[in-house]
Amino acid sequence: MEILVILLTIIGLSLFEIITSIDNAVINAEVLSGMSKKARRWFLTFGFFFAVFVVRGVLPFLIIWIANPSISPLSLLSLGGGSAARDAIEHSAPILLIAGGVFLLFLFFHWLFIEPKHYGIRGEKFFHAQGAWFFAIVSILLTVIVWFALGKGAMLAFGAVVGSTGFFLIHGFRQFAQQQEERLLSTKNNISDLSKLAYLEVLDTTFSIDGVIGAFAFTFAVPLINCS
Template sequence: MPVVLKTFGWSFAVTALGLVLAVLYGGWAAFGIVAILSILEISLSFDNAVVNAGILKKMNAFWQKIFLTIGILIAVFGMRLVFPVLIVAVSAGLGPIEAVDLALNDKDLYQELVTDAHPSIAAFGGMFLLMIFLDFIFEDREIKWLVPLERPLAKLGKVDMLSVCIALAVLLGSALTFAKNAHQHGGGHADKAETVLLSGIAGLITYLVVGGLSGYFENKLEEEEEREHEAEEKARRSGKKVTVGAIGGKAAFFMFLYLEVLDASFSFDGVIGAFAITNDIVLMALGLGVGAMYVRSLTVYLVRQGTLDDYVYLEHGAHYAIGALAVILLITIQYEIPEMVTGLIGVALIGWSFWSSVRRNRALAAAGQTPLPDPAGRKG
């Protein structure tokens, strides 16, 4: 219980504050809307927490605190409050003040403008998440979950730039099919192929730049740690002191940046789905903000409890859920898919991977072996 309170204490406090503000703002009806939005955000973002935990566990205590403080401010105020207004400002060619005025005083028109911007949002987020999934399944990992599927995919992954080629092919297909029949708010259709292509390419470039920098500095950090370890061994023999390199700060910064972009991509479906429940920007920010706090706390809990090391297939299940979410986002360019379906698919995949991990641990225990996780998640 103390561990739960320590990890989720701020989430409980923000929940109470958010619900009180909702009642003061719009009565008990607003209370119900904020509660529903919070549950929606948590159900849609559980896979986000699992993936975040896999990255966060590599960061030191300082950057984990940054993730929980500055990171949550970006997640709540940036993605759940500023982002919906920014969508309208860009898509409608309005200034920031005009967009805020529209969000507060003409909620119906505001919702229509956000709906019109959905194809570009879905393309950007869909491509970013699709690249995460493809890079995961094409990597040769020592621990495999769905072996008949993952083993041949790992062999295919040896082909250079395969994930990028597949992602571009999927984007082109989406632009030529879903985008050409995307619904306008007026009931008609519009050819949004160009918009979807540009947004999708922007999502792909964002992934390559941020993910590439994060991976580069992470590798540099590992190399630096190896050199420091060797230097420390020599220092012990000679009595000299060793100066710790500063490369860790750069690595942690770009990993933090990667986490924030990842969170942004995950939040797209939650923000858009929230409009099915309310078009009140204040209630939306309160509900999604409370949900975002729980996702952050759950991420830290998974890291501190070593859950990913104990249940080695959880990360696999989360990445399959990411792949499903990427496909769903691209489909929603033309078709509406209930948020409940999206959330249940993610929960089902993670639940399946958790149960598979439990069965693996039991089998190893019965055979007298200790489950040995692969912390790096990869071979070598």
């Protein structure tokens, strides 16, 4: 049974990361193609390193520490952390799970109703045409989730709200960044490489945060989240 859970976790994380990474890579390639060689080299060496590796390396530890402030940073970095650290993480597991789950649920409905796409699955066009219903559906879902979570504990309900808040914060920044994409890619506009680098940093950082928060719906194994 444990092997099955491990396999499902790895498969779920892999699919989630593949889907988001392809989208990220396509946008990066489009913007990088209009930049100088020096700017491309800088982004691929330093900018990409920060937006992806630093965020993915630090954020999972930071999230767990915020949920468990009693754990010392040294205990978190030691991965094992001792029995006290493991007990604290296990105690906060439902909060992290519901936060990651709500985030992932909102991400799915955003893709279903709003995300621009080429239709490949039966019914996609219908749902995409009902984009106005996205906010109504996720609002109702959040209300229902919080209602039932309150029966288990206030912190569990708070975790659900944190997941939804994280989604709208991250996607608000991403939506603003994507609105600038057409202007950045336009040959008529003389946009500096610095502006394009800033755009890519924001975009890649939001994709990385997406991956980290969504990964908590699958696992609390920080090394696995770091590598995903």
